[in-house]
Amino acid sequence: MENEHFLSRLIMDELERGPFARRMCTRFPPEPNGYLHIGSAYAIHTNYTTAERFGGKFHLRFDDTNPLKEDLEYVHAIIEDIKWLGYDPGGHIYYGSDYSDAIYNAAVSLIKRGKAYVCELTPDEIKDYRGTLTEPGRNSPYRDRSVEENLRVFEAMKKGSYPTSSKVLRAKIDMASPNLNLRDPVLYRIIHAEHYRTGNIWCIYPMYDFAHPIQDAIEGVTYSLCSIEFKDHRPLYEWVFQELEIPEPPRQREFGRLSLTGVVTSxxxxxxxxxxxxxxxxxxxxxxxxxxxxxxxxxxxxxxxxxxxxxxxxxxxxxxxxxxxxxxxxxxxxxxISVMAVLRPLKVVIMNYPETTAGELLSIENNTENEGLGRREVPFSRTIYIEKDDFMEEPAKGFHRLVPGGEVRLKGAYFIRCEEAVKDQETGEIIELRCTYDPLTKSGSGFAGRKVKGTIHWVSAAHTVKxxxxxxxxxxxxxxxxxxxxxxxxxxxxxxxxxxxxxxxxxxxxxxxxxxxxxxxxxxxxxxxxxxxxxxxxxxxxxxxxxxxxxxxxxx
Incomplete structure (x- = not known):
């Protein structure tokens, strides 16, 4: 039990210290570029039930800040799937793209504080300058641009003056940090593409690690609950709040990532x-x-x-x-309700059963474990079908179904005995069984204690549904x-x-x-x-x- 509720206990301890004057609030922020999967359900459940436990709110917010991959089809599917699961956010459905002005203004504020700069290194150069886990990074040659120049170039980026990926806005943190996420991460990039909600109004888009904390702050989120791979991103999440002087900032807390055997969730x-x-x-x-x-x-x-x-x-x-x-x-x-279905049919003719087209109606229970589901009437007739695998001409050891000269019970019906197996003359395949039935063995009528080891299912040939x-x-x-x-x-x-x-x-x-x-x-x-x-x-x-x-x- 210690591991089962660790997240709730952690939050409970923090809330007792009163860090927030506002109501408890969590969120699930999917990017609308695909469909939710079982791993998503785990994250949704964690956020929804945690908010519910502490009398809070649950927000669904679409992380739609990449116009290259996102589509309205995924938005509708995600909303439908979340409601189907039983985690209805009600009126709390939001879109990151609706906060574009606020996020842009936050970037401008960081530039003015000397905490962000426009960099013109190529993506490969940025990666190279970043360093490794054992080697510190190197400062960009554009890191010491003046505030005025950064503001001017960033404004030109917004107006569409530069081609895609030619410039980025980066945070100015620490290129020697042991946490690679703090080595001047990219905050904005140029993408000339139509957005499914905002059209062509914007051509610069924020990175998730920058947009996410600002969106949380705008919505009044108190806890950003995310999977463990985001733990190394938490310092950047907190850095954004600190540099923007956000009061009572949301807190990021992590839980384990769920994987299932033999299942792909990427x-x-x-x-x-x-x-x-x-x-x-x-x-x-x-x-x-x-x-x-x-x-x-x-x-x-x-x-x-x-x-x-x-x-x-x-x-x-x-x-x-x-x-x-x-x-x-x-x-x-x-x-x-239990239904009899024959997947690989073998014809059975009950030779001594009356030839009638109407069929005898037999009462069969709908569920052997739940009498409350009642019974149904199933038609029975002279010609029926059983599973091919329920008959063996030369039975293997332990086989308790139908064999030549042997007897089985038909589910909810009678005992039948196999008298003859008819074969295809060319292939030798068994195509029909000719059987007899004992009318005294009708199910439910008390048949003098007679027993057989096998019960098999069947369908009436004249009444089948394909x-x-x-x-x-x-x-x-x-x-x-x-x-x-x-x-x-x-x-x-x-x-x-x-x-x-x-x-x-x-x-x-x-x-x-x-x-x-x-x-x-x-x-x-x-x-x-x-x-x-x-x-x-x-x-x-x-x-x-x-x-x-x-x-x-x-x-x-």
Missing amino acids: KRFLRQIVEGGYVDGWDDPRLPTLRGLRRRGYTPASIRRFIEEIGSIRTQSTVDISLLDHSLRQELKAST ADVHLYDKLLKSESAPSGEDGSWDEAVNPDSLVIVKDALLEPSARDAQPEDKVQFFRHGFFCVDKKHSGREGGLVFNRIVPLKDTWNKPS
Whole structure:
């Protein structure tokens, strides 16, 4: 428990000393250049629940100060995803680009105080002058420009007098600092590109490390809660407040960064996977994006439960992805209706069953763990389909399903005995089973204590609903994601991460399933109606969310 709530305890201790006269406030500042993922959800949860615990506010603020990558599409998607997760910011949705004048004025103020200067070194030269972890940096030859000249050139930068990347505004701190982030960091750069909100009004844009503290101060944020990789940036965050003489400045506090086994959360790598055609877009159910998880069938409650189970972490931590599956499985197993679905059909003719087209209606429980979900009526008939894997002509040891001369129970129906296996004369493949049934073994009627070891599922041939079924496995072969530096994921991606079963046969209750509805396929796992592909030409598509047990193996 010591590690679980360290962030809340730290903030509680600080607030007891009364550093702020204003209400507690946190924020989540995504850049609208991609879609949120499971790691984003962890950061959102941390900021939202911390504010909630201390009676504060939670702000969503878009870090939209780079016109080259940002788009309104991502803005809408991020807002929708955050609300779907259950962390609605209400009216507290803001945009960094709305503070452009204030940030520019802050830069001018730093120039006037002798704390910032315009530098004309090229990006490569700036990197070279910066030094290394063991070597101090060197001062820029433009570092000692006069305040007047810096103001004049910076104003010309704003007016568009210079080409992209030809000049930058840098903070004047310490080129010998052991913290590389304090070696005269860039505050502004020139970018001649249209911004999705401000158009062409601006051609200079602030860097995140400069814009972020000013935006926090404007909004009255008290705590900038961010992941551990920003810890070395904290001195720069505090330097901006100190030099601008901001009263009661916000405080930056860090928490551990979440990684999941076998999952890529880097935006750059995700983009390579998407644009390389390895998946079906940003909402592919194999991706850890919130859009992908939602399409797969994960619920907001299961994601929140997963994050709460992890608790607050101090350092970089890797969590087994199966914990997320477990959180979802715990929710679904008592809340979803069970449906019989045959993915690889084998025809069965029950020779002594009456030939009727109407079908006998059998009452079957919707969920064996939750009687409150009631029962449903499922039609039964002379011709049914079972799974091919539920029959073996030469049974292996421990096989307890249907065999020649053997007997099994049909889920919610009768005992049947296999009398004959019909084979294709050319291929030798078994294409039909001819069976008999015992009418005295009807489920629920008390059949004199007779027992069989196996129960299998089935669908009535005359009443089937066809659907495509997507069986998902892990996207990557390895538990640890490769670097992907060359942009090629050919060797890393699991070629069997998606298996599509065409024309699976489902019981008729599945006919009315709607996008994002979740059901349990008896013995196969939990499934969700794919909202992207279902409905095209009247077809249904089901995505397997997770198997019934904690395994990624496909159903046998």
